[in-house]
Amino acid sequence: MTSMTGTAARMMSGFGNTSLGRAFGSILGKVAGGFLVLLLLTAIFAPWITPFDYAAQNLMNGNQPPGWPHLLGTDQFGRDVLSRVIYGARTSLSVSATAIAISITVGMTLGAAAGYFGGLFERCVMTVVDLTWSFPDILIALIFVAIIGPGLTSTTFAIAIAYLAQFTRLTRAQIVRLKRETFIEATINLGAKPHHILLRHLLPNAIAPVIVVGMLAIGDGIVLEATLGFFGLGAQPPTPSWGAMMSSGTAQLFLSPWVIIFPGVVVAVTVIMVNLFGDELIRALDIRDRIRGA
Amino acid sequence: MRHQTMTKLLSGTALVAALTAFVASSAFAQEAVIAFDAGELGATSYDPVTSSNLNTATSMIYDRLVEQDADQSFHPHLANSWEEASDGMSWTFKLHEGVTFHDGTAFDAQTVADWIPDYADTENAFLTAAIESVEVIDPLTVKFVMNRPEPNLLYNLGSAFMGIPSQAAVEEMGADYGVAGAVGTGPFKLERFDIGLETVLVRNDDHAWASDLSENQGVAHFERLTFREIPDQSTAFLELKTGGVDVLLGIPTDFIEVLKAEPNVTVIQMPGTGISYMPINVTAAPFDDIRVREATGLAIDQEAIVASIYKGVGAPAHNFLISSLPEATVDPALNVTHDPERAGALLDEAGWTMGDDGVRMKDGAPLEVKLFTQNGSEFTVLTQVVQAQLAAIGMKADITVFDSSTIRDEYKENRHQLAVRAYDWNNSDILDWFFSGERLGYPNVSMWNDPEGEQLNKVAMEGSANSEERIANFTAYHEYILSQHLMVPIYQPTTNLAFNADRVSVPDPVRGTRFRSQTVLDMKPAE
Numbered sequence: 113m114t115s116m117t118g119t120a121a122r123m124m125s126g127f128g129n130t131s132l133g134r135a136f137g138s139i140l141g142k143v144a145g146g147f148l149v150l151l152l153l154t155a156i157f158a159p160w161i162t163p164f165d166y167a168a169q170n171l172m173n174g175n176q177p178p179g180w181p182h183l184l185g186t187d188q189f190g191r192d193v194l195s196r197v198i199y200g201a202r203t204s205l206s207v208s209a210t211a212i213a214i215s216i217t218v219g220m221t222l223g224a225a226a227g228y229f230g231g232l233f234e235r236c237v238m239t240v241v242d243l244t245w246s247f248p249d250i251l252i253a254l255i256f257v258a259i260i261g262p263g264l265t266s267t268t269f270a271i272a273i274a275y276l277a278q279f280t281r282l283t284r285a286q287i288v289r290l291k292r293e294t295f296i297e298a299t300i301n302l303g304a305k306p307h308h309i310l311l312r313h314l315l316p317n318a319i320a321p322v323i324v325v326g327m328l329a330i331g332d333g334i335v336l337e338a339t340l341g342f343f344g345l346g347a348q349p350p351t352p353s354w355g356a357m358m359s360s361g362t363a364q365l366f367l368s369p370w371v372i373i374f375p376g377v378v379v380a381v382t383v384i385m386v387n388l389f390g391d392e393l394i395r396a397l398d399i400r401d402r403i404r405g406a
Numbered sequence: 407m408r409h410q411t412m413t414k415l416l417s418g419t420a421l422v423a424a425l426t427a428f429v430a431s432s433a434f435a436q437e438a439v440i441a442f443d444a445g446e447l448g449a450t451s452y453d454p455v456t457s458s459n460l461n462t463a464t465s466m467i468y469d470r471l472v473e474q475d476a477d478q479s480f481h482p483h484l485a486n487s488w489e490e491a492s493d494g495m496s497w498t499f500k501l502h503e504g505v506t507f508h509d510g511t512a513f514d515a516q517t518v519a520d521w522i523p524d525y526a527d528t529e530n531a532f533l534t535a536a537i538e539s540v541e542v543i544d545p546l547t548v549k550f551v552m553n554r555p556e557p558n559l560l561y562n563l564g565s566a567f568m569g570i571p572s573q574a575a576v577e578e579m580g581a582d583y584g585v586a587g588a589v590g591t592g593p594f595k596l597e598r599f600d601i602g603l604e605t606v607l608v609r610n611d612d613h614a615w616a617s618d619l620s621e622n623q624g625v626a627h628f629e630r631l632t633f634r635e636i637p638d639q640s641t642a643f644l645e646l647k648t649g650g651v652d653v654l655l656g657i658p659t660d661f662i663e664v665l666k667a668e669p670n671v672t673v674i675q676m677p678g679t680g681i682s683y684m685p686i687n688v689t690a691a692p693f694d695d696i697r698v699r700e701a702t703g704l705a706i707d708q709e710a711i712v713a714s715i716y717k718g719v720g721a722p723a724h725n726f727l728i729s730s731l732p733e734a735t736v737d738p739a740l741n742v743t744h745d746p747e748r749a750g751a752l753l754d755e756a757g758w759t760m761g762d763d764g765v766r767m768k769d770g771a772p773l774e775v776k777l778f779t780q781n782g783s784e785f786t787v788l789t790q791v792v793q794a795q796l797a798a799i800g801m802k803a804d805i806t807v808f809d810s811s812t813i814r815d816e817y818k819e820n821r822h823q824l825a826v827r828a829y830d831w832n833n834s835d836i837l838d839w840f841f842s843g844e845r846l847g848y849p850n851v852s853m854w855n856d857p858e859g860e861q862l863n864k865v866a867m868e869g870s871a872n873s874e875e876r877i878a879n880f881t882a883y884h885e886y887i888l889s890q891h892l893m894v895p896i897y898q899p900t901t902n903l904a905f906n907a908d909r910v911s912v913p914d915p916v917r918g919t920r921f922r923s924q925t926v927l928d929m930k931p932a933e
Contacts (some may be wrong), residue, residue: 169794171714188715263893344781349790351803352830362640363783366664400933 133395141392144385151382157200164192166199167350175368185370187360196352197374203353204379207264207346208333210356211271216326218272219279224310224318225286226280237280245277253340267346271333280326286318321399331386336377354379414821417451436629436931438910440640443656445680447635448810450601453584454569455521455576457531458849462655463605463633465922466523468569468590471499471518472560473617474919477676480560483617484513484570484591494555499880501546502615507572508595515548520573522550529845531868532838533562554868557876560758561833566922592624593923602811605633619917620927627930637809639783646671652909655921657902658784659716665904672907674914675900677730679724680895682788685840685851688890690823692773697756699891702824703742704749705799706894711791716897719817723895725888726837733834733880740888750801756799758865766800777803778825780810788896789826817902818847825851828899832919834880841887852892862886908932 136145154161163181170190178185183195194339219241226237244252253270264344290296291314299309334354340346347355354375361372394400426717446461454464460630463548471485485499504790505513505641521542536556541549550559550767562568575589588596594607594614634651636642645651647668657665657673664673684706686766692698708722724741727734750760758766758773766773777796779789789805796803803824808816816822839845842863843855862883903921905912909932917924 167794169791171710173713182636188787189794217442335408348807349786350793360783360786363787365640366667379645399766 117391131337132393132396135331135389135392137396140388141396144392145391147381147385148389150387151201152205153204153220154198158199158202162192162195162198164195165304166191166195168192175371177362177368178370184374185368187357187371188364188368191350193357193371193374196357197354197378200352200354200375201378201382203264203347203351204334204337204355206332207268207337207353208330209273211268211333211337212275212326212329214268214272215275216279216322220283220315220318220322222276223280223283223285224315226285227284228291228306228310228314234284238244238284241277241280244273248341249274249336250343253345262345262346262348264351265338267337270340273337274336275329275333278325279322279330282322283318286321287314290314290317293323315332320397324393324399327393328387328390331383331390334379334386335383364383425497428454428853436627437632438628438630438652438929438931439632439634439650441634441636441651441652441655443657443830444637444639444658444727444780444784445828447637448602448824451584452588452596452599452605454567454571455524455530457527457567457584460566461605462920462922463567463594463631464548464566464569464588465592466594466607466631466926467592467596468566468571469615469923470565470568470570470591471501473565473619473924474561474564475619475917476915476919478773478919480564481617481619485563485617486814488560490559493514494557494605495552497550497559498543501548503546505591505615506612507575507591508589508610509572509575511572511574513540513570513591515543516545517570517573518548520596524576530567530718532835533565533567536868545882555871556734557640557870557873558833558835561835562864584727588921589756593927594631597630603637604635607631607633608772610714617924619924621913622927626927628926631926637782640810646904647796649909651906653903653905653912655903657904658787659719659902660783660787662719662902663717669715670906670908671904672912673902673904674912674913674916675719675902676916676920678720678898678900679728679832679882680828680899680901681726681728681895682826682828682873682899683723683726684792684824684826684894684896686891686893687820687823687851687853688892689853692756692768693823695756696891697752701752701756701799702796702801703891703894704745704752705795705801706742706792706896706898707743707744707795709740711788711897714901715787715791717797720897720899723898725884725894725895726834726840727884731832731834732877733884734838736885736888740885742891746799749813753800760800764797764800765802771798772802774802776821777805778813778816778822778824779805779807780813781807783881785828792826792896794924814848818850820847820853822851827851828902830920834877834884835867837880837883837887838863839890854892856890859883859890 114175135141168191172191173186174188176186182400183193184197187193222241226234238372249270252264254267256266282370299313338355339348341353342359347353347356357375358372364371442461449461452459452464452467452619454460454468470482471483472480473483474480484502484505486502488497488499490497501515507513519542522534522537522540525534536552536554538551541551543549550897569590572589579586593610594612595610597608598606609626611625613625636645639661642651642654643661646654662673664674678695686693686699686702688694712718712720712722724743725734725736753766756767759874761767777789777793779785786807793803793805840849840856841859842850843860846853846855866879866883870879901920911930911932913925914930
């Protein structure tokens with residue numbers, strides 16, 4: 113019984129403010145977390161903070177180097193690169209976050225059911241899920257593009273499927289481990305129904321690592337969104353996406369490098385910050401072993 | 407035997423592999439890698455008779471009876487000379503002696519007589535529609551008996567679609583002909599064809615019948631040519647810069663400046679033979695209303711486009727034909743020019759009134775349309791400018807970018823409204839190709855099928871006794887097409903090619919109307 117209260121209490125508090133606070137505790141955590149909060153606010157308030165309309169063309173003012181009034185210069189259509197990078201944050205974050213949310217929801221459901229019920233059901237689910245892992249992300253995206261046409265919806269689904277296996281495996285591993293704990297056996301012996309055990313006792317205890325991995329996956333999702341955008345499979349023009357901006361910038365790589373450099377830098381910095389903050393979160397939650405265990 | 411042992415011994419280590427690659431690149435300097443023009447990507451066959459989409463490698467595998475020069479004159483090739491009867495009802499061709507196909511069979515009058523009927527019931531049937539029958543006079547003389555005069559016959563015979571294939575090979579390969587193999591009399595033989603990727607040609611060492619457009623009358627200077635399909639122009643450019651490609655065909659104008667700055671790259675600019683334009687699907691609302699179509703045309707500012715994104719290179723297009731064709735001179739009132747005020751008035755009249763968000767509305771529905779384009783910056787850049795110019799008259803256009811083969815399927819399924827496209831053809835019969843009611847979907851992307859149009863088409867295609875009549879008939883057909891607002895002409899690009907001068911030298915000006923076999927014969931490895 114001591115083990116139960118100990119584990120459960122640590123898990124519950126791990127999800128509370130204390131741990132998030134602890135993640136912000138170190139300098140690295142402050143910098144990374146601060147950047148991400150800023151980026152999130154930028155994405156949310158993009159329409160109010162962009163200096164120009166991201167789609168407004170001024171053909172006679174194309175390929176202007178960084179300066180005033182276009183702080184990051186203009187692309188070949190004379191569109192303001194800064195405004196497009198800011199709006200691109202919106203596209204990148206929303207696609208990635210939506211995709212990972214789908215991935216987590218479906219992955220946790222499948223993983224929890226597989227881990228709890230076991231047997232043939234578990235083997236079927238894990239085989240199918242592992243199969244999705246064997247396809248390159250780009251191929252999955254291409255399949256969606258072929259079915260529903262190019263655009264952000266295909267990108268979102270492609271990213272969601274690409275990370276599905278990760279969350280299913282992670283949740284399943286947690287559930288299998290927790291199922292053997294005394295407090296679960298006690299609950300079963302007290303006559304609790306499976307859904308009660310899963311929702312009330314198993315999932316809450318399994319969620320912390322999933323949240324952290326989800327956080328890290330958002331970083332990967334941003335890169336994948338940029339990759340798909342680069343190949344023209346993501347956001348359709350003139351919607352700015354960091355990947356698509358870099359792709360269109362390649363044509364002007366030697367004439368106006370700022371068109372490709374700024375979105376590239378933003379993608380790189382964002383992903384580094386997401387990973388740094390994820391690491392801090394792992395440390396704060398003290399769950400490194402459990403993430404490895406998956 | 408000794409060579410084999412050597413190869414086995416050496417093939418083990420990566421170091422040696424790298425060395426071999428280095429030696430190979432200098433030892434086989436008689437190889438060249440050429441990247442196709444983006445407009446030529448996606449050809450699925452090298453059968454000139456049945457295919458509706460051929461790339462320039464086709465002209466190197468096959469020879470034609472005649473060749474057209476840049477000044478529009480015709481030169482002998484497999485036909486040494488020809489004569490048209492005074493009433494235009496027959497043509498007699500004297501053929502070149504001693505010509506053989508890559509498979510060793512002989513080319514003679516019987517080949518021509520067997521070949522011409524193959525066009526019946528194909529997409530290319532219009533090329534030979536005026537030829538009633540072909541008579542073999544003697545092994546080197548052939549007579550075309552016509553069912554009507556055809557002032558355009560020599561043009562047709564000189565087009566890539568009338569390269570002459572080996573009849574023995576066509577029979578042997580059947581439906582696989584053009585994909586599994588292609589056998590002509592040209593300066594190069596087809597060695598490998600990976601659809602959508604690359605085509606490898608090897609020299610025909612028997613070729614001794616070049617046309618007088620080439621200085622080189624013997625075999626080609628290159629032993630092997632590899633044609634690559636690179637959809638993205640930036641990638642193609644980087645390949646040229648880094649030595650992966652020696653010749654780049656069809657460079658978009660916005661790249662010229664960058665390419666000229668490269669020390670080892672030489673750029674050749676030729677008068678263009680094509681138009682960039684925006685077809686309008688007349689069957690898709692709101693474009694079933696001619697006023698909306700006309701307004702769409704008036705929204706496009708061709709002059710601004712040429713001045714900005716093309717830096718003044720090339721010319722604006724105000725009708726569907728390149729300006730060097732006589733049929734491009736139409737009633738000035740029919741030329742499509744920029745007039746946003748009139749566009750607004752027409753849309754108001756059609757019931758599309760300006761909404762608060764800058765998008766016009768009618769019966770509660772916004773004026774929102776689909777604008778399709780192909781991947782590759784030469785299409786996507788122009789499309790985004792078009793999108794912005796349409797927005798200025800209150801039309802919201804949503805861009806979707808497709809690859810070149812998917813977009814044709816979309817057209818055939820009639821899922822499109824507006825599209826940004828380009829064609830490359832220097833004859834007014836392109837009007838028939840893109841607007842004939844018999845080719846709805848693709849190539850008739852406008853989905854236009856109109857009795858009067860079909861009548862004018864028939865007169866233009868078949869009812870002309872001589873060149874003057876043909877010009878008048880095609881001008882009338884062209885004017886009617888313009889009056890129906892089926893597309894918006896945008897831009898007449900120059901045709902540009904670039905090559906790595908450290909590796910190859912390409913004659914400037916190129917021989918003939920474009921980069922074809924005549925030019926390739928004179929192309930040399932760099933010294």
